[in-house]
Amino acid sequence: MQIQTLRPKAPLCSSGWSNRFLIAAIAGILFLTLFPFRFDFQTKLAGDASPFFLGHGTKVTGFMDAFLNVLLFVPFGFGLAEKLRERKISRSASFLMVFAAGAILSYAIEITQIYIPMRDSGWEDVFTNSTGSILGFLLYESLGALIIDFLSRLEMALRSRLTLRRTAVFLFIYFLFWFAISAILQKQTRPSNWEPAAFLVVGNEATGQNPWQGRVQKLQIADQAIPDAVAIHLTGGDGSLEAPIAWRADYDFSSATPFQDLKGFLPSLSWTPAAPLAPHPNGLALDGKSWLTTPAAVADLVDDIRKTNRFSVHVICAAAQPHSGDGHIVSISRSPWFADLTLRQEGSDLVFWFRSPLSIRRAILAWYVPNVFTDSQLRDILYSYNGADLSLYINGKKSERPYRLGPGTDLARLLEKVRPVELEGYYDIYYVLVFFPAGIILGLAARPTTRSNLSILLAFALNFLLPVILLEFILVWVSGRPVSTWNLFLSFLLLVAGFLWIRSDSAPSN
Numbered sequence: 001m002q003i004q005t006l007r008p009k010a011p012l013c014s015s016g017w018s019n020r021f022l023i024a025a026i027a028g029i030l031f032l033t034l035f036p037f038r039f040d041f042q043t044k045l046a047g048d049a050s051p052f053f054l055g056h057g058t059k060v061t062g063f064m065d066a067f068l069n070v071l072l073f074v075p076f077g078f079g080l081a082e083k084l085r086e087r088k089i090s091r092s093a094s095f096l097m098v099f100a101a102g103a104i105l106s107y108a109i110e111i112t113q114i115y116i117p118m119r120d121s122g123w124e125d126v127f128t129n130s131t132g133s134i135l136g137f138l139l140y141e142s143l144g145a146l147i148i149d150f151l152s153r154l155e156m157a158l159r160s161r162l163t164l165r166r167t168a169v170f171l172f173i174y175f176l177f178w179f180a181i182s183a184i185l186q187k188q189t190r191p192s193n194w195e196p197a198a199f200l201v202v203g204n205e206a207t208g209q210n211p212w213q214g215r216v217q218k219l220q221i222a223d224q225a226i227p228d229a230v231a232i233h234l235t236g237g238d239g240s241l242e243a244p245i246a247w248r249a250d251y252d253f254s255s256a257t258p259f260q261d262l263k264g265f266l267p268s269l270s271w272t273p274a275a276p277l278a279p280h281p282n283g284l285a286l287d288g289k290s291w292l293t294t295p296a297a298v299a300d301l302v303d304d305i306r307k308t309n310r311f312s313v314h315v316i317c318a319a320a321q322p323h324s325g326d327g328h329i330v331s332i333s334r335s336p337w338f339a340d341l342t343l344r345q346e347g348s349d350l351v352f353w354f355r356s357p358l359s360i361r362r363a364i365l366a367w368y369v370p371n372v373f374t375d376s377q378l379r380d381i382l383y384s385y386n387g388a389d390l391s392l393y394i395n396g397k398k399s400e401r402p403y404r405l406g407p408g409t410d411l412a413r414l415l416e417k418v419r420p421v422e423l424e425g426y427y428d429i430y431y432v433l434v435f436f437p438a439g440i441i442l443g444l445a446a447r448p449t450t451r452s453n454l455s456i457l458l459a460f461a462l463n464f465l466l467p468v469i470l471l472e473f474i475l476v477w478v479s480g481r482p483v484s485t486w487n488l489f490l491s492f493l494l495l496v497a498g499f500l501w502i503r504s505d506s507a508p509s510n
Helices: 018-034 063-086 091-113 123-161 164-187 228-235 299-308 407-413 420-445 454-479 485-502
Strands: 199-202 213-222 249-252 270-272 284-287 291-293 311-319 326-334 338-346 349-354 367-369 379-385 389-394
Touching: 018 063, 018 091, 018 485, 063 091, 063 123, 091 123, 123 420, 164 407, 164 420, 164 454, 199 213, 213 326, 228 311, 228 379, 228 389, 311 326, 311 338, 349 379, 349 389, 367 389, 407 420, 420 454, 420 485, 454 485
Parallel strands: none
Antiparallel strands: 199 291, 199 326, 213 249, 213 284, 213 311, 270 291, 311 379, 326 338, 338 349, 349 367, 379 389
């Protein structure tokens, strides 16, 4: 009798990807729909309508908006369909549950968006999001088995080849690449391309084409960033304490022209065209016909700012035309049409822009702050740039909206025109691109072990901590900004998230 030997079966693939799809889908949906996660629960709908009725959104939507709303929920529908079918739930019941889950999630998001400034909600998004969930279900029913089988086999191939040595070499090269890219991108946020031949102008810019009407009481400029506590004190109107700031320029407009720099560093400011006006008891009055300018370029100031990569501009001013005024309050500029820095009024908005390699390349980086000039009262305004983050303080209060210029902003510029309202998002997405995939690689390379292995544990600890610290060190070195504990925490969190995410559906192994 011939005895047949049984060949061992091929190893089974991973148990599935449903957890991974759902985790990634929900995280992406919440980030893209609720960012920047700043809520104003005092918001009310027109006519005190109930938020549960949503109403119609005010934004103009088109085919692309609808398409993106559908696409956003496709992974959610796909992952939920896989999870339900794994649990032997019938096709029709799974379809209804996927549709209901997508509609409920979208509806909850739309209600929440009512309380997020600059977000818009409406039934249109609920409909398109629900459609995306249905398409995700249909995609799973038609191609789900092929997609999951391909991903599972790819995962197994990577796991079999990622030894600890190979993982260490790969991550070394991987992070070396990102460190170099990060340094190059962060360098684009430096004011390295400021023009030394620029003039300091108050009430206009060097071409004379954008005059401003209002009052100016004080102007101060520094080649350093100002800490929060000092900036709040300085703009809060408390003159009892002298702020410890080494100003490079300090003009007080309560005297007669020419206005001297009290620090003796910059040239005096005189009228252009020559039309002396009587001093105003509450500051210098600018009528839009004359403005102040230095007779010579402020090359030394520009050179100092380029070296330190930091600056602060402090101005106390009041608009003569609230809501409707237009013009440059302060500028460092030269003709023709070349500016290093501008601070201006547009209607009731305060607008600030400064030159950098990033801000002149397909980027719309003027920072608009609405409803600043709503009356003719004095505004104590301070902008402070620490090499990566621009902060604004008005009358003793810091703006809640950050203006962050990290490497993610320059990376986004390669794909689209970047906008100030999205700067924080670019910042976070960049860290996701750097650290989340590295966490996945570590998760794939991790081997279950039945004995304590101190060297392996130390190696993984270094792979988690060392890149986090090194990237922060590089960005601080390039930009000159202070060390950010939030950046360190976010980087480490994303590494851990990638590690846990790839293992959330892993089949148990011996």
